[in-house]
Amino acid sequence: MDKKILYQGAEAIITLEKPDKKNDYNKSKLKNNSKTNKILQSEPNSESVNNSSESNFASELGWVGGQTNNERNCDQDKIIKKSRIKKSYRIPELDEKIRKLRTRSEAKNIERASKVINVPKIIKIDEQKKEIFMEFIEGKKLSEHLNELKNKNQVAEKIGESVAKLHDINIIHGDLTTSNMILSENKIFLIDFGLSFHSTKIEDKAVDIHLFKQALESKHYRYYDKLYKSFIEGYKKSKNSKETLKRLEKVEERGRYKH
Ligand SMILES: Nc1ncnc2c1ncn2[C@@H]1O[C@H](COP(=O)(O)OP(=O)(O)O)[C@@H](O)[C@H]1O
Numbered sequence: 001m002d003k004k005i006l007y008q009g010a011e012a013i014i015t016l017e018k019p020d021k022k023n024d025y026n027k028s029k030l031k032n033n034s035k036t037n038k039i040l041q042s043e044p045n046s047e048s049v050n051n052s053s054e055s056n057f058a059s060e061l062g063w064v065g066g067q068t069n070n071e072r073n074c075d076q077d078k079i080i081k082k083s084r085i086k087k088s089y090r091i092p093e094l095d096e097k098i099r100k101l102r103t104r105s106e107a108k109n110i111e112r113a114s115k116v117i118n119v120p121k122i123i124k125i126d127e128q129k130k131e132i133f134m135e136f137i138e139g140k141k142l143s144e145h146l147n148e149l150k151n152k153n154q155v156a157e158k159i160g161e162s163v164a165k166l167h168d169i170n171i172i173h174g175d176l177t178t179s180n181m182i183l184s185e186n187k188i189f190l191i192d193f194g195l196s197f198h199s200t201k202i203e204d205k206a207v208d209i210h211l212f213k214q215a216l217e218s219k220h221y222r223y224y225d226k227l228y229k230s231f232i233e234g235y236k237k238s239k240n241s242k243e244t245l246k247r248l249e250k251v252e253e254r255g256r257y258k259h
Pocket residue numbers: 006007008009010011012013014048080082120134135136137138141179180182191192193194
């Protein structure tokens with residue numbers, strides 16, 4: 001079997017893709033890589049890969065998320081496939097359209113974002129199958145690890161800087177939560193651009209920040225005040241930060257009124 005499930009959510013299923021000879025992204029040296037084999041015997045498995053055959057598969061590739069190991073051979077390809085799940089409650093034609101559109105816009109916006117921030121490399125996309133093949137980012141998913149990091153405020157500031165850069169090229173992420181952020185070798189990677197879109201509107205940027213603020217409040221409430229402050233410090237690097245943060249106040253007022 002060539003594919004194993006890494007994650008299954010409501011929208012998408014993520015599988016680890018084992019490089020094989022037929023694929024253009026294959027790196028044939030994998031098989032005889034003694035360093036990888038060494039890790040195979042000694043490393044714990046990725047925490048996000050939680051069934052044993054999946055774990056074996058992950059470590060077979062030398063994918064050991066959350067761990068850094070200098071011995072690891074890092075130049076081999078590590079690929080995942082993100083496939084969009086069919087929604088049976090939607091009219092089939094509409095479902096087909098939505099999934100195709102999201103696949104296309106996700107890949108496009110990741111490509112655009114790659115010019116200014118760290119994102120996974122896109123390897124190929126198959127619009128027909130609604131699949132994106134991309135680089136697997138090995139590291140710490142922030143939803144699970146941010147709270148325990150010693151330098152969490154610094155990390156939050158870096159997130160702010162990344163979001164500022166993204167907004168400055170008019171990309172709205174659309175789902176800014178810490179589950180869509182991976183800390184890898186001290187760099188923040190943003191993933192999951194499935195709800196992202198292009199917009200020059202201050203309102204859209206403010207709402208993007210509002211969503212992140214809510215995510216921090218719910219998942220990282222103990223450290224929320226400092227984390228949010230640091231995030232905003234980072235975000236101030238955006239050329240329109242003043243205007244956007246002013247608008248954020250309005251967005252929040254509306255939220256309060258609603259509740
Ligand atoms: N490029 C990647 N590198 C490493 N892990 C990834 C990558 N893409 C997705 N994942 C993992 O799969 C999970 C779900 O992927 P995501 O793109 O966020 O889909 P969803 O839209 O279902 O949230 C992520 O939270 C992350 O754990």
